[in-house]
Amino acid sequence: MAVIMVVVCLSAQAQMVIIKGQVVSGESPVEFAHVILKGTQTGTVADESGNYQMVKIPAGTYSVEAVAMGYHRTEQTITVQSGEVAILNFTLEENSATLGEVVISGTMKEVSKLESPVPVEVYSPAFFKANPTPSIFESLQNVNGVRPQLNCNVCNTGDIHINGLEGPYTMVLIDGMPIVSGLSTVYGLTGIPQSLIERMEIVKGPASTLYGSEAVGGLVNIITKKPSSAPLVSADVFATSWAEVNTDLGVRYDLGKKISSLLGINYFNYQNPIDNNKDGFTDVTLQNRISVFNKFNIDRKDGRVFSLAGRYVYEDRWGGEMDWTKEYRGGDEIYGESIYTSRWETFGIYQLPTEEFVNFQFSANGHNQNSVYGSTSYIADQYIVFGQLTWNKILGAHDVLTGLAYRYTYYDDNTPATASADASNPKNEPSVTHLPGLFVQDEIKLSEQNKLLLGARYDYNSVHGSILSPRINYKWSSVNKKNVLRVSAGNGYRVANVFTEDHAALTGARTVEFEGELRPETSWNGNINFVKKIYTSSGLFIGLDASVFYTYFTNQILPDYESDPNKIIYSNLDGSSVSQGVSFNVDMAWESGLKIIAGGTLMDVSVEENGEKFRQLLTERFQGVWSVGYSFDKLGLVVDYTGNLYGPMRLPLLGDLDNRSEYSPWWSIQNIQLTKILGDKWEVYGGVKNLLNFTPPANSIARSFDPFDEGVVFDGNGQVVPTPNNPNALTFDPSYVYAPNQGIRGFLGARFTFR
Incomplete structure (x- = not known):
């Protein structure tokens, strides 16, 4: 009876599959990426070289997903046969929301x-x-x-300090155009509809x-x-x-x-x-x-x-x-x-x-x-x-x-x-x-x-x-x-x-x-x-x-x-x-x-x-x-x-x-x-x-x-x-x-x- 059970176990293991590969971004490995068989509890974590390996996977067809912070999720489908060692590599793209702005x-x-x-x-x-x-x-x-500084207790006008420097040293632009200056240093930062803002870029130091x-x-x-x-x-x-x-x-x-x-x-x-x-x-x-x-x-x-x-x-x-x-x-x-x-x-x-790549940029403003x-x-x-x-x-x-x-x-x-x-x-x-x-x-x-x-x-x-x-x-x-x-x-x-x-x-x-x-x-x-x-x-x-x-x-x-x-x-x-x-x-x-x-x-x-x-x-x-x-x-x-x-x-x-x-x-x-x-x-x-x-x-x-x-x-x-x-x-x-x-x-x- 014991001999029969050993034979059954060895036969089951022989039917299992190994899936392995590397997760990279460009030419660089993505360390500690998570590789997951979707719809199952099976998964692993890549090492510092981006290499991963999942063992004892039953034969079948799987959706395999690679996930890493700072990169877009990437999914591939693979069909594996009994006893196969399948190679599945992933190339991840940087997520513009975190790394590639x-x-x-x-x-x-x-x-x-x-x-x-x-x-x-x-x-x-x-x-x-x-x-x-x-x-x-x-x-x-x-x-x-960066600190918004109020300059008056009565009318609450203010300006923007960067690294301790007074507001007049800070230039404010919209879409790269220097339109907020002089008079509007005080008032120009109000009234910009925030629902229209894609992002805000801040440079500290002389520009x-x-x-x-x-x-x-x-x-x-x-x-x-x-x-x-x-x-x-x-x-x-x-x-x-x-x-x-x-x-x-x-x-x-x-x-x-x-x-x-x-x-x-x-x-x-x-x-x-x-x-x-x-x-x-x-x-x-x-x-x-x-x-x-x-x-x-x-x-x-x-x-x-x-x-x-x-x-x-x-x-x-x-x-x-x-x-x-x-x-x-x-x-x-x-x-x-x-x-x-x-x-x-x-x-x-x-x-x-x-x-040639030539741009003409322009702006005009009036402030009363x-x-x-x-x-x-x-x-x-x-x-x-x-x-x-x-x-x-x-x-x-x-x-x-x-x-x-x-x-x-x-x-x-x-x-x-x-x-x-x-x-x-x-x-x-x-x-x-x-x-x-x-x-x-x-x-x-x-x-x-x-x-x-x-x-x-x-x-x-x-x-x-x-x-x-x-x-x-x-x-x-x-x-x-x-x-x-x-x-x-x-x-x-x-x-x-x-x-x-x-x-x-x-x-x-x-x-x-x-x-x-x-x-x-x-x-x-x-x-x-x-x-x-x-x-x-x-x-x-x-x-x-x-x-x-x-x-x-x-x-x-x-x-x-x-x-x-x-x-x-x-x-x-x-x-x-x-x-x-x-x-x-x-x-x-x-x-x-x-x-x-x-x-x-x-x-x-x-x-x-x-x-x-x-x-x-x-x-x-x-x-x-x-x-x-x-x-x-x-x-x-x-x-x-x-x-x-x-x-x-x-x-x-x-x-x-x-x-x-x-x-x-x-x-x-x-x-x-x-x-x-x-x-x-x-x-x-x-x-x-x-x-x-x-x-x-x-x-x-x-x-x-x-x-x-x-x-x-x-x-x-x-x-x-x-x-x-x-x-x-x-x-x-x-x-x-x-x-x-x-x-x-x-x-x-x-x-x-x-x-």
Whole structure:
């Protein structure tokens, strides 16, 4: 009997099959890939060389699937006979959502993110959906090294800081076109329909070689969807317990057979004055904003590109004393800051019908602003026209891009910025600037693993003369592309216009004073970036991204709030300033559905002048961000927990007697959201923002009870005299601001997508 059983077992084993092979991507093995017989419990994990083997498989026909984090699933069908050793190899393609994103910001042409010599961070719409906001300005609060900074406690205008550098050093582009600048640095990041955003690219460090002035600290490039890939209809509507309502609508349609179009509308409304800190002022500005965006793609012969887009934004916002109404606008009875903004933009790209790859890129915008800050008015018009011709040519190992650019800027306002320098003959003199430029870059492929990028730009500013901006970038990658090292150095420059960039200069709370003619700012930057991707046998993906950065400024223009509490004094720095630090990001994803993105930036931004070194105002030493998400696939439920943490910042005081803290505390904004997926068209989401209910102290606005300084005594030199009613020698001032005044609130929304 025992002999019979042994014979039966040996016969059964002889009928079993072995399936083995290798999993690769290109010429590189894919380590720890999962190979599964679909419909069974049988599977295995490839080793570090991508080799796998499954034994004791019954004869038959199977669907075999190879799965690896960062790659598209690949499935093959195989029929195996008894006793056969079957060889089945898999070639996986990189998943564009994780590894092979296409970016344009670093080199001004489409390349894989992995292949770009310039480090570019890419954020998808899914990243921002974890914490829905009514504007791109607010959505950047969860990006490491990037901070949306409020500049005024009353009207809540703001800008974007990158690695501790002020907002005017950050260039904002849409589809690679520099359309957000000057006046719209403050307002241009609101009203872009987020339903139309394909991705957001962020470059940290000078990009003036390609983009010219303003790209000193870095750039934010908003890439909108192509009409061909956008949903037919999309909608996203949410409201908060503070009575804020935000609506995003997107519609794709065709105009004939050759023109596809994408229409987007954003509407935001908030009309509920709240004063939780009891300082007599609105905690958040009341807003009524509408934005309309339309993009056209025109099919052309041989697939040549022709894309045209336009956007219009209108916003009416105000903040101030709780009993302010529009009848008090511009008066000195009840204090309010009221801003009417009307802005149009158009931009596009046209590929010339030539054998060579030549593109013409263009943009134009007009910005009209009518603002009052108490009894001080600021009325300004700005028009910018930009054109750029680029030629891209591959010559052996050299990938050459060269271009000619021209930018025309017209600016007029009712401030001293456009007043005649001749006091005996005062008149208005609008500022007109011509800025032609020439740039060239050469991306040299030294080997499969090494690239060198050399670039230089020459601009001629009609006011300030010649400006040269060189840069060099080097990239090394391992054979399997899971380790990438980038080293870069470059120069940045900026021509400043104080009144369009610094809200504090407009409020009327202080007198603006200039010391000499402001010269262009210059910076030199170095950056080392290392990226590592790890795939474990358990299916865990880990992405690591670490950077060391250093920026040295000369001629920097910094507002001096401290020499005189009644003035803002602008001048070129007689010395230098430095922004330096390290940043680290980690991205982890489990097959179970858990995803964690976290990062931190430790930095030192300091100024040295007249032998004295001090920290720059409103710049934190540490910033941390995180986003934790988990998907319950069987329930169709997603949980997201997001947050940020900021270290102390040095704040602008109003003199030695100001009893407010010189430094802000550690503070954090944290949010939680639940999203329920209902089929393939609907999502319902809701949650709580600012879980810790953090808000700045109630005395952030100095003398909020006396906004027109009626109870302030001044001496003959215009200095505040301490009195029993004003022992700390304060004047009304809203610039002591480091965090939003909006506390905890709930929100509820719904998304609809029809493809």
